[in-house]
Amino acid sequence: MKNVILITGASAGMGKDFAKGLVKDGHVVYGAARRVDKMDDIKALGVKILEMDVTDDASMVTGIDTIIKVEGRLDVLINNAGFGSYGAIEDVPMADARYQLEVNVIGAARLMQLVLPSMRKHKFGRIINVTSIGGKLAMAFGGWYHASKFALEALSDSLRNEVEQFGIDVIVIEPGGIKTEWSGIAGDNLKKISGHTAYKQKANQVAELFDTIENKVPGPEVITTLVRKAIEAKKPKTRYSDGYMAGVALFMRKILSDRLFDKIMMSQFKK
Numbered sequence: 001m002k003n004v005i006l007i008t009g010a011s012a013g014m015g016k017d018f019a020k021g022l023v024k025d026g027h028v029v030y031g032a033a034r035r036v037d038k039m040d041d042i043k044a045l046g047v048k049i050l051e052m053d054v055t056d057d058a059s060m061v062t063g064i065d066t067i068i069k070v071e072g073r074l075d076v077l078i079n080n081a082g083f084g085s086y087g088a089i090e091d092v093p094m095a096d097a098r099y100q101l102e103v104n105v106i107g108a109a110r111l112m113q114l115v116l117p118s119m120r121k122h123k124f125g126r127i128i129n130v131t132s133i134g135g136k137l138a139m140a141f142g143g144w145y146h147a148s149k150f151a152l153e154a155l156s157d158s159l160r161n162e163v164e165q166f167g168i169d170v171i172v173i174e175p176g177g178i179k180t181e182w183s184g185i186a187g188d189n190l191k192k193i194s195g196h197t198a199y200k201q202k203a204n205q206v207a208e209l210f211d212t213i214e215n216k217v218p219g220p221e222v223i224t225t226l227v228r229k230a231i232e233a234k235k236p237k238t239r240y241s242d243g244y245m246a247g248v249a250l251f252m253r254k255i256l257s258d259r260l261f262d263k264i265m266m267s268q269f270k271k
Contacts, residue, residue, distance in 0.1 A: 003126075003231065004028045004071045006063075008054060008111065009081030010042065011035040013180030014130065017220035018078060018227050019047045025228070030067055033081070054081045054107025055099070064114040073122050076231055077115045079108040079152075080130045084145040084186035087193030088203065096193075097144045104148035109155055116163065125168040128230050129156045130223075133176050133246050137253040139265050141190055141199070141206050160238060171230045171237070177217035177244030183210040205269040217244040 005022055009015035010031030019042045023029040031042055032052035039049050052063045067074050085092065085100040112127055119125025134142060135149030153172060160170035177183070187210040194203035226240040241250060253261060 002026055002028060003075040004030075004067065004073055005076040005078065005231075006030045006032060006050075006067060006074060006111075006115075007078045007080055008032045008052065008107075010047070011038040013182065014175070014178060014220040014223050015078075015080040016042060017224045018080065020045060021221070021224040021228065022231075023047050027076075027231075028071060030063075032063055054111070055102045057110060060107070060110055060114060064111070068118050074115050074118050075122075075124065076126045076128065077111060078128045078130065078227065079111060081107060082130070082148070084142065084182055084189070086141050086145060086186045086190035086206075088141055088197065088199040089143040091194045091197050091199065092144055100144045101148050101151070104145070105151045105155070108152060112155075112159060116168070119168050120163075120166045123167040125163075125166075126231060126236070127156075127159070127163075127168065127170045128173060128227060129153075129170070130173045130175065131156070133174050133241060133243070133249050135172075135174060136250055137261070137265075139206075141194065141203055142186075145186070157238075169236055172239045173223060173226050173230065174239060174241035174246065174250070175223050175243040176241065176246030176249065177213055178223060179214070179217045179219050183214060183217075186210060202269060209268060213244065 005027050007015050007018050010019045011033035019029050019031045023046045029047045030050050031039055031047045032050040033039060034053050036049055036051045043049050050063045052059045082104040085096055108129060129152055131149045131152050134146050135153040138146035156170050156172045187207040190203055190207045222242045226242055230236045230240060
């Protein structure tokens with residue numbers, strides 16, 4: 001079945017790979033991002049480009065209205081736009097914390113509101129929220145990032161039970177480590193925020209850890225495979241996960257006590 005799909009954060013990383021894979025599958029794909037100048041390659045493949053800022057309500061309203069006016073419907077929303085604001089909770093300016101939540105949570109929630117009327121009308125829809133294994137477990141210096149992903153997981157669970165009656169599925173994708181811009185941005189932000197404070201020793205170790213695992217993580221195509229499954233399944237799972245350490249980390253979080261899990265996580269940092 002050919003679906004009309006909107007992907008946010010489609011200018012790089014996983015979002016761009018989703019767009020490439022899904023347009024190849026024959027779907028009508030809209031890729032949304034602020035950096036439309038970085039999307040010429042997927043435009044050439046047939047992806048329809050939308051300039052959208054998930055912190056700007058007007059641009060989100062315009063984007064959804066445009067798709068529904070042109071296509072008559074929107075079948076799949078992939079909330080992928082997001083980033084990691086890292087730093088010790090004591091150090092992170094509240095303006096930065098609010099922006100993290102605005103991008104990763106409020107923007108995604110607003111898009112869900114905007115697509116639901118059309119999905120209810122057609123008695124079909126899939127909302128795919130890209131969270132993280134960091135939506136199930138939290139490590140030092142990622143407090144606001146983890147807070148945003150925990151929140152998106154909870155919103156997804158609530159919404160799933162609200163809209164099932166209308167034939168709409170809500171699916172969570174939980175990537176582990178993936179080769180994207182994410183780790184570089186998070187590591188640089190961590191060093192900028194906490195690399196010269198009372199937390200500098202551990203903060204710099206965490207930033208170094210990001211650099212160390214960069215060569216071990218798979219490419220975004222492993223998550224594109226999960227997105228395909230979520231779209232193609234007659235009855236999709238509520239959650240899919242893959243990527244570096246995803247299975248191991250989620251299993252440990254499930255079976256270990258908080259203290260033991262903390263000890264294992266902190267032991268990954270250099271002394």
